[in-house]
Amino acid sequence: MAIIETKNLTYTYPGATKPSIVDVSIKVEKGEFVLITGPSGCGKTTLCRTFNGLVPHFYQGELKGEITVAGIDTLKHHTYEMAKHVGLVFQNPENQLFALSIEKDVAFGLENVGVSREEMRRKVDWALNQTGIYDIRERSPHEISGGQQQRVAIASVLAMEPEVIVLDEPTSFLDPLSAEKIFEVIYKLNKEQGITVILVEHRLDLTAKYTNHLIVMDQGTVRLEGDPRKILNSEETRLIGVGIPKATLLYQMLKKEGLNLGDTTPLSSEELADRLLEALKPQ
């Protein structure tokens, strides 16, 4: 069953002259790891805001079309009702942190849904540990670095254990190794607990390997959708301005020169290196 389904979704922010998303029809199955990418300003963030009802309930404006998330019509239900099902990690962590301590920020969502004290303790500690911020849990979220704030924002969503986690460039302020660790945590949650993940990212070199469902947006519309190995190999993707991973690009360049490296497009350096080792084996 589809956990997210939109039909001809078109949305215009109040005061804007043109819609930010146009005729978006997508279907996400339960347990999928979906990656959304596309040029800056293409509507990725706006689409994410429809998944928990922030668009249109908070941002107002005009929404046309249909959208169902976790079986709920978001147009007819408030954002706070959606919060139990969908966790959204914002692009700018400062927009979602407000408590006096990191721990309290992470516990806030659970307090609102009436979880017992013991269970809250367990879930909060788990989320703090997963994101590597347990040791700084008593500090204020406003005196830590941008990268650490992103971890807090992710932890506060993880603690809720929602069915769907939507992450809008969640690691942009993090150093690469920390970013990789966070992506691994998210991937593990997806694989082991079946949580559906929607990740918005420009940096496909770090993230393409996690997905089997890629959505490429451009100027408010969904331009390409499906198998990342096919999409990242297409000329259209390059023309839209998607940052193809370097390992994928090198594969394409070598293939053009007649080097046989297999038919499926590699998405990571490991995949490409293995094929090169095979192709360049001394005979």
Added chain:
Amino acid sequence: MIEAQDIRYSYANKVEALKGASLTIKDGEFVAIMGQNGAGKSTLVKHFNGLLKPSQGKVLVDGVETTKSSVAALSRNVGFVFQNPDHQLFSETVEEEIAFALKNFGFKPEVIKERVTWALNLMSLTQYRKTSPFLLSGGERKRVALASVLAWDPSTLILDEPTIGQDHEQKDKLRQFIMQMQTQNKTVVTVTHDVEFVAECNPRVVLMKEGRIVADGVGKEILTDPALLEMSSIVLPQIAQVFMKLAPLGFPKDVIDIYEAKAAILKAKESIRLK
């Protein structure tokens, strides 16, 4: 020229973010400062336009100690673009945002108009001239912040994470712009986690860890040193990762450029064919 001499800096909460950092950046250099979160990168570069003054040690910009100059005076020559654009944007339209500093620096109205148009065009923002910066996407707001500093043409540019939220095309434009600044002998210092961007530009790389500088050298050397990178919480660029694995076949390990990679692989293939 920017000279930091053994500087230490502690925030009000007593966290010592810099524990004795020394660095000299010559005119016309392009330097990427990298390292894990909390290493002191942003704290260090905030000393270069006097936003922060060292608790100990000295920072000299063009020979003048930053403690003896104001941020306003230093800013004319050293432009700073923050990591989070929301920390610097406040005007009602993109155009006013970009014109703001130009007005403060006392540029003539016709010059302001010309510079605003130039900066809008450079950052692909012309269509948003009359739009509120707060209606724009994260990546677009970042470009407004960049445009507002580029507009006054400082001789040194400090960019804190300039590629956040930027797509491939915008990153490419930024890279070309930085190259162009170098031909004009202007200095660019960027704090960044974007290893692929650094690999494409191949600048001087300064690695920081826990308030100190732990490595300083050519990008190609530092970005292909796995032990050094791991210590700094950075991953190897993808091309370097591939070549690390190809090392048993006799390939060099210090490859970060995709064209160099292609040439080396095709050459190896050719030599196998000839054997």
